[in-house]
Amino acid sequence: MLGFKRGGHDRAEFEALIAPWLDGLYASALRLTRNERNAEDLVQDTVMRAWRFFDRFERGTNFRAWLFKILTNTFINSYRRTSREKSLQDESERQSVEAQFFSPDTTDQATNPEEYLLERVLREDVLKAIDGLPIDFRMVVILADLQEFSYKEIAEVLDIPVGTVMSRLFRGRRALQKALLSAEQASPAAEPIDLNAFRERKKLG
Amino acid sequence: MNCRELQTALTPYLDGELIAEARLDVEAHLAACAACAKRVEVERHNLSLVRALWQGGSPRAPQALRSRVFDAVRADDARRRRQRWVKVSAAAAGLTLVVAVGNHQYRAFQRRLFEQDAALRHARQFPLEIRDPKTTDLEQWFGGKLDHPVTVPRFPNATAAGARLLQVRDKPAAYIRFDAPRPMGLFVYGDDHEVDVGTEPAVSNSNGYNVVSWRNGDLVYQLVTDLDEQDIRELLPPSHPVAHPADQGTPTLDVRPASLQR
Numbered sequence: 313m314l315g316f317k318r319g320g321h322d323r324a325e326f327e328a329l330i331a332p333w334l335d336g337l338y339a340s341a342l343r344l345t346r347n348e349r350n351a352e353d354l355v356q357d358t359v360m361r362a363w364r365f366f367d368r369f370e371r372g373t374n375f376r377a378w379l380f381k382i383l384t385n386t387f388i389n390s391y392r393r394t395s396r397e398k399s400l401q402d403e404s405e406r407q408s409v410e411a412q413f414f415s416p417d418t419t420d421q422a423t424n425p426e427e428y429l430l431e432r433v434l435r436e437d438v439l440k441a442i443d444g445l446p447i448d449f450r451m452v453v454i455l456a457d458l459q460e461f462s463y464k465e466i467a468e469v470l471d472i473p474v475g476t477v478m479s480r481l482f483r484g485r486r487a488l489q490k491a492l493l494s495a496e497q498a499s500p501a502a503e504p505i506d507l508n509a510f511r512e513r514k515k516l517g
Numbered sequence: 518m519n520c521r522e523l524q525t526a527l528t529p530y531l532d533g534e535l536i537a538e539a540r541l542d543v544e545a546h547l548a549a550c551a552a553c554a555k556r557v558e559v560e561r562h563n564l565s566l567v568r569a570l571w572q573g574g575s576p577r578a579p580q581a582l583r584s585r586v587f588d589a590v591r592a593d594d595a596r597r598r599r600q601r602w603v604k605v606s607a608a609a610a611g612l613t614l615v616v617a618v619g620n621h622q623y624r625a626f627q628r629r630l631f632e633q634d635a636a637l638r639h640a641r642q643f644p645l646e647i648r649d650p651k652t653t654d655l656e657q658w659f660g661g662k663l664d665h666p667v668t669v670p671r672f673p674n675a676t677a678a679g680a681r682l683l684q685v686r687d688k689p690a691a692y693i694r695f696d697a698p699r700p701m702g703l704f705v706y707g708d709d710h711e712v713d714v715g716t717e718p719a720v721s722n723s724n725g726y727n728v729v730s731w732r733n734g735d736l737v738y739q740l741v742t743d744l745d746e747q748d749i750r751e752l753l754p755p756s757h758p759v760a761h762p763a764d765q766g767t768p769t770l771d772v773r774p775a776s777l778q779r
Contacts (some may be wrong), residue, residue: 327587334586338578359586363593388541391747429563438570456532457568458575463534482528489563 315501326366329375330359336376340454344387346443351378357390358383374465381469429492441491447482456481518546523553531561552611581694624713628730629723631712632739634686636724639702639741645679645694655680659691665707665736667691674752685739698752708737720746 334365337358341351362369362382369378372445445453455461456477463481518526528537530543547554611739647658652669655677659667662682667676683692683704690706708714718731718738729740729749744752777779 321594321597326590334578334583335575338582340575341577352579352585355578355582356586356589360589360593363590414585428559428564431566433566433570435570435574438567442571455565458571463529463532478528478534481532485528485567489568492567497559 321362321367326363330379333379334359336459337379340380340383340458341387343439343450343458344384344444344447345456353466354383354387358386361386374468377465377469379462380455380459380461381471384469414444427489427493429489430496433492433496437492437495438488441488441495444491445484445487449487451481452477452480453484453488469500518542520546520553521551523547523550527557527560531557531564587673627711628713629715629721631685631737632721632723632728632730634684635702635704636726636728636741637737638683638692638704639694639726640724643681643683643692646681648679650677650680652677655693663689663691663707667705667706668733668736669736674753675701699742699744699748701740701744704737704739704741706737707735708732709735712737714739720749724758725734 334355336357338351341354341358342348345351345354362379365382369375371392386494391425442450442453451470452466455466461469463477466477470477523543526535526539526543530540536544547557550674557748569632575596600694610759632729647655651672655669656667658680669691672695676697678694678696680691683690685704687725688706688708693703693705695701695703714730714732714737716732720729722728723741726741727749728744729738729742731738742749
C-alpha cells in the first residue's frame with residue numbers, strides 16, 4: 313500500500329520468520345558465551361537488532377543466515393570485547409590461510425593419528441571440548457556442526473572466504489577430537505550412547 | 518589424487534561440499550587406498566558422534582526468553598508507531614499553519630485589491646446619476662438596481678452630493694459621493710465574506726487615499742477619503758472611534774438604514 317518494495321516493518325511477518333530459529337539461536341549463543349545468562353542476553357540483543365534492521369532484510373533471501381550473521385556480529389561487537397576471548401586472527405592467520413591449510417608441515421595430522429572416538433563419550437565432554445576452542449574456530453564449528461550451515465552460508469555469515477571456512481573447520485574439528493580423545497583417556501568409564509539410533513533419527517528426519 | 522591431496526579434500530568431502538568431479542576423484546582414491554579409506558571412516562564416525570551428542574538434547578530457548586524477546590519487539594513496534602504518528606501529526610500541524618498563514622496573507626492581499634480599486638474609481642470622478650438627494654431618497658433610488666438592498670449610513674457632518682452605480686472589482690456597488698466638508702466616496706456592495714472586512718471599521722492607505730472599510734452582514738462599506746485619521750474621527754461621532762485593522766474597538770459607524778437612525 314505504501315509502496316515498500318524490499319522490506320517493511322511488519323511485526324507479524326517478523327515474528328513468524330524468527331520464531332522457528334529461536335532455539336537454534338539460543339543453542340548457538342550458549343556455546344558462544346558459554347553461560348546461560350549471557351546467552352539469553354545475546355539472543356535478545358540479536359532479535360532486537362534483527363527487528364530494527366528488518367526493513368533492510370531482502371525478502372526471499374536466506375533469513376536464517378541473515379539472523380546468524382547478526383548473532384555473530386553482535387557477539388563479536390559486545391560480548392567478545394568484555395569476555396576474555398582470544399582471537400586467532402592475529403596469531404595463526406597472519407599468513408595466508410590457504411598456505412597453512414595446504415602446508416606440507418601438517419603438524420596437526422602428523423602428531424595426531426586418527427583414532428575412533430569411543431561411543432561412550434558424554435555430551436558434557438563434547439560441550440566442554442567445544443567451549444575450549446578458540447573463538448574463531450568455535451564460531452565455524454557451531455555454524456557447521458550444530459546449525460549445519462553450508463560453507464557458502466558460513467562464509468556469508470562470518471564474512472570470510474570459503475577457503476577460510478574450510479581451514480577453520482578442519483582445524484577446529486581436529487582440536488575438538490584431540491580434546492575428546494584426551495578426555496576419554498582421563499575418564500575411562502561412562503554411559504555409552506546409541507549412535508545408530510541417532511543415525512536412524514537423522515534419516516527419518 | 519594422492520594421499521596428501523586427499524587430506525586437504527577430506528573436510529569438504531565429509532561435508533558434501535565437493536563438486537561431483539572432485540568427489541569422484543576422492544572416491545576413486547579411497548577405493549584404491551586402504552589407509553585413506555580407514556582414515557575417512559574414522560573421521561566420518563567421529564564427526565557423526567560429535568554432531569549427534571551436540572545436537573541431541575540441545576536446550577530449547579527458555580519460555581521466559583521467548584516472551585521477553587517478543588515483548589521487547591512489541592514495545593519497540595508500539596514506540597515506532599507512536600513516533601510515526603507524532604511525525605505525521607507534526608507534519609499535519611505544520612501544513613495547517615502554512616495553509617492558515619497563506620490563507621491569511623491571501624485574504625489580506627485580496628482586501629488590498631478591493632481597497633485599491635475603490636480608491637481608483639473614486640479618484641476617476643465618474644459623473645453622478647442622481648444629484649443632491651436626501652439619504653432616504655438614495656436608498657430608494659438604489660432599490661432594485663442591485664442584487665442587495667442598500668442601506669446608507671448617515672454622517673452627521675456630511676451631505677451627499679449625488680450617487681451612481683459603479684463596481685469595486687467584480688462587484689456591482691452603490692457609490693455615493695459627498696463633497697462637504699471634504700470630497701469622499703462611499704461604496705456599498707454585497708459580499709458573501711469573500712473580502713476580508715470585519716464589522717469594525719478599519720482604515721488603510723491606498724493610492725493616496727484613506728480607505729475605511731467595514732461590514733454589516735453581507736454588505737461591505739468602503740469609504741474613500743483624503744481626510745486623515747483625525748479628521749475621520751471628527752467626521753464620525755466621537756463615541757465611535759475608528760479602529761486600525763488590528764485593533765479591537767467598539768462599533769464606530771452607525772450603519773443602520775437612515776430611516777432608523779435618530
